[in-house]
Amino acid sequence: MIGQLIDGRYQIVRNLDAGGFAKTFIAEDSRRPGRPQCVVKRLEPSQTDAHTLEVSRRLFQREAEVLERLGHHPQIPRLLANFEENQEFYLVEELIIGHPLTQEIVTGQPISEGQVIGILIEILDILVFVHGQGVIHRDIKPSNIIRQHSDGRLFLIDFGAVKEVTTQIGGVYAGGSPTVVGTQGYMPLEQFHGHPRFNSDLYALGVIAIQALTGLPANDISTLRDPYNPDRTAIVWHHRVPQVNPRLANIIDRLVVFDCTQRYQSATDVLNDLRNSIYQPLVEPTIFTPQIQLLESPQKNKLGLILAGIGGSMALLAVMGLGGNYYLQQKSLTQAKKSYYQGLEKVLQQDYKGAILNLDEALKINPKYGQAYYQRCLANYYQNNELKAIEDCTQAINYLPKKYNSVGIYLKVDEKTKALITNGVQNDSPAVKESIKEGDKILEIDGKSTDNLSLGEAEDLLRGGEVGSSVKLKIASVDGSTRELTLKRENLTNDEFDLAYDFRGLSRYYTQDYQGAIADFDEAIRLAPIYFKYYYNRGLARSKQGDKSGAIKDFDKSIEINANYEPAYSERGLIHQLLGQSEPAVKDFDRAIELEPNNAITYYNRGNSYISLGNKEAGIEDYTKAIELDPKYTNAYLFRCTERSNLSQHQAALADCNQVIELDPNFPEGYVGRGLVYQNQGDNQKAIADYTQAIKLDPQNERAYYNRGIVRRLLADTQGAIADYTKAIEIDPNDPFPYHGRGLIYSDSGNRQQAIEDLQKASQLYLQAGRRSGYNNALAAIAKLEKQPATTGN
Known part of the structure; x- marks a missing residue:
């Protein structure tokens, strides 16, 4: 086959794959300049009678039409041609130069949550389009996802529809049965039985996420399934990644539910949850990054981190990437500058993939273009490609100048009016002295109307002179007045330089290089010691590294500089809470709520602190407020359930735990909570049923085993209770x-020696944990046993 010319045009140069009734090749298109390569798929009917060929031809044409529609998506290979030759059917598709995700998702090498989220979002975006065309992929797996080398985009290839046609053409008419399309390990039950649904693709994507987070080979994922109830439960995997963001874990759990009616129903639903849920973690700190597209007022962008507009010069340099004066001395834009400004505008529009293409071009022309590296760093960062962001920010630090000549005005194009407006001004600059404000419209620069000026041309005019040279502006202020000003250029500090350290620090933070992140935040603080958010970011990295006191000091400093920065109070409160310092935690949450009264998470966290202080009523009140703000806040319902039960408000508690289970029927803690309510009511059989269900959902749920052991002891099920306590100890040997x-149960059964050993171990662990009451109770039980004569239990 190598060297053969097909359709008088496509010359085969290499075999790719062969199997069943189809073969795949790399070919050169001899009719196009440069003979570009493409992918050729040959489908071979097993029989060549007229009827089979006619049916095959109809099926083939139908699927070619499907691939033609799908190819309109920029991340699906285009169908270039389809034809029949010598009673064989051919598809010619675009060749994507890149590597499969099997090179990134490697056994034994888990990748970061940020990378996994990036993969999920990118593939889900493609699936929204694919499913909107009425097509189910049916074979989503790492080898069918290609990362293009030129820009890092993911492409979805090898649609199962073609495989189905291949099977029908080659198999059904040979007298066999249709073969199920898909790959074992990635197929849900309904697809395995030949009834794929749109959310069958979502199941496969969830398996990929688990594979990436755990580092397990695909064939081992099935071993994480619950052996007790395989028809209903999902894959059990949290214990493999104990630090996983709980909201990300819940989203992945809903992707891999075995019952397709309980699974996410659409890719859009998953994207909405990723954007609206995971990016507000329950207890994980939220890290600040400068907002790329500054709005009229700061806002929160839920990307697993809080994005807010930065006041003054810092934010605007993050957006406009000013500096590099020695690149901008020419009067006309060079091609590198044109590509740079095209990329910059796409960054402002949050078209990060398009921005990278333009910035790549700029850097090919000028490989020392510091601004282009910086903007590409931002684009890669916001695509969750932290490693590339680190590389680009390092290059930006190498090539960015520390000073540049300007009047301190930063520009953007208003999305609605397309007018050139100020995106803010730099501190201590000529623009500040003339009271130029964010949102002012620039009408003229040195007598030239801005109506026909690009963003880059306007920037050049502002920065195109020596220190002390003048620039004349005509401005329409936000208050409606128009004025003319003459400003003199000054040699200003390039704040973009410290922001490059900040973004590199953030990228290192998300690759869990906390020491490297701290070093970068240290440098950012050295360069801009009055910037409160750098201290905030360093505090989060220090907290992750275990330096809680250092983190608190950083949050203190952030608050000292900006007493109205709500995230610093929230994060400091969380650390106080983790350290058992409930009173200062409540004070911090009080202030955070004063500054941001509609954040459900802060009420939830303050509720936890009130409970630690013994103020159950206040805690329940805060959980209730959290639920009012977020009616789907499962943890708030769960904790309110527990505390209401402790106050003997059993019916209200039962309603709360039922709500948890209704919101997420695969959340084991919901069953543990409801089991505790039943236990407190004395309904031991229902309690055992709920604890058992929790264990089926999560066989590593230590609390469920422990609680079930308590109930079994009450029911005189000695062996069952001992088995449950033993399993709980196996899961967490440091729980007293x-x-x-x-x-106690060994004591009940007369096994004095074993009872004393367990109670001594419990007393040691109570003492280590500072649980004085439990320690005293264990000692009292030991003393009572030591007074008894030695006997041997059953």
Whole structure:
């Protein structure tokens, strides 16, 4: 086949794949300049009678039409041609130069949550289009996802529809049965039985996410399934990644539910949850990054981190990327500058993939273009490609100048009016002295109307002179007045330089290089010691590294500089809470709520602190407020359920835990909470049923085993209780409670020596944990046993 010319045009140069009734090749298109390569797929009917060929031809044409429609998406290979030759059917598709995700998702090498989220979002965006065309892919797996080398975009290839046609053409008419399309390990149950749905593709994507986070090979993912109830439950994997963001984990869980009616129903639903849920973690700190597209007022952009407009010069340099004066001395724009400004405008529009293409071009022409590296760093960062962002920010630091000549005005194009407006001004600049404000419209620069000026041309006019040279402006202020000003250019600090350190620090943070992140934040602070958010970011990195006192000091400094920065209070409160310092935690949450009264998470966290202080009523009130703000806040319902049960408000508690289960029937803690309510009511059988369900959903749920052991002891099920306590100890050998419980049941059964050993172990662990009451109770039980004569239990 190598060297053969097909359709008088496509010359085969290499075999790619062969199997069943189809073969795939790399070919050169001999009719196009440069003979570009493409992918050729040959489908071979097993029989060549007239009827089979006619049916095959009809099926082939139908699927070619499907691929033609799909190819209109920029991340799906285009169908270039389809034809029949010598009673064989051919598809010619665009060749994507890149590598499959099998080179990124490698056994034994888990990747970061940020990378996984990036993959999920990019593939989900493609699936929204694919499913909108009425097509199910049916074979989503890492080898069918290609990362294009030129720009890092992901492409979805090898649609199962073609495989189905291949099977029908080659198999059905040979007297066989249709073969199920898909790959074992990535197929949900309904697809395995030949009834794929749109959310069958979502299941496969969830498996890929688990594979990437755990580092397990695909064939081992199935071993994480619950052996007790394979028809209903999902894959059990949280224990493999104990630090996983709980909201990301919940989203992935809903992707891999076995029952397709309980799984996410659309890719759009998953995207909405990713954007609206995971980016508000329950207890994980939220890290600040400068907002790329500054709006009229700061806002929160939920990307797993809080994005807010930065007041003054810092934010605007992050957006406009000013500096590099020695690149901008020419009067006319060079091609590198044109590409740079095209990329910059796309960054402002949040078209990060398009921006990277333009910035790549700029850097090919000028490989020392510091501004282009900086903007590409931002684009890669916001695509969750932290490693590339680190590389680009490092190059930006190498090539960005520390000073540049300007009047301190930053520009953008208003999205609605397309007018050139100020995006803010730099601190201590000529623009500040003349009271130029964000949102002022620039009508003229040195007598030239801005109506026909591009963003780059306008920037050049502002920065195109020496220190002390003048620039004349005509401005329409936001208050409606028009005025003319003459400003003199000054040699200003390039704040973009410290922002490059900040973004590199953020990227290192998300690759869990906390020491490297701290070093970068240190440098950013050295360059801009009055910038409160750099201290905030360093505080988060220090907290992750375990330096809680250092983190608190950084949050203190951030608040000292900006007493109205709500995230610093929230994060400091969380650390106080983790350290058991509930009173200062409540004070911090109070201030955070004063500054941002509609954040459900802050009420939830303050509620937890109130509970730690013994103020259950206040805690329940805060959980209630959190639920009012977010009616789907499962943890708020769960904790309110627990505390209401502790106050003997069993019916209200039961309603809360039922709501948790209704919102997320695969959340094991919902069953644990409801089981505790039943236990407190004395309904032991229902309690055991709920604890058992929790264990089926999560076989590593230590609390469920422990609680079930308590109930079994009450029901005189000695062996069952001992088995549950033993399993709880196996899961968490540092928890004193299961030792204490097992020691008591050994005591009940007359096994004095084993009881004393367990109670001694419990007392040691109570003491280490500072639980004085439990310690004293364990010692009292030991003393009572030591007074008894030694006997041997069953």
